[in-house]
Amino acid sequence: VLYTKATLDGFASIALASTYGVGVMFSALPILLYQGAMTLAAGSLRGVVTPELLTQITATGGMLIFGIGVNLLDLTRVRVGNFLPALVFAALLSFTPI
Incomplete structure (x- = not known):
């Protein structure tokens, strides 16, 4: 599922980069940090979620x-x-x- 989402995000970023330019590339790092933090937080809740x-x-x-x-x-x-x-x-x- 994550690979599919990454592929769709890649195509969306290509389309957005044609309109908004280099700013789309610079937004990759904050998005990586945000989504990575959410993934790690979800992983730590694995034992709690029944x-x-x-x-x-x-x-x-x-x-x-x-x-x-x-x-x-x-x-x-x-x-x-x-x-x-x-x-x-x-x-x-x-x-x-x-």
Whole structure:
């Protein structure tokens, strides 16, 4: 998956470099540091993330994406940002024995 993303990012950077010039090349280092830090942080959480936690966070994220879709379709106005704490509560509830 990471190789596919890197390939797509490479093609996107070529297209952006034709418009924005050398600045695209200079943005590679901050992006490398940022994505590398996120990868290392995710690797350190490997022992903490259980399948139940992953399921609950995925379900909560799916509902947030559903709210974004409702907003894009102009069906009604859902304030998705107000539901972001639900991700934290989903994580906390996965550690609570029921």
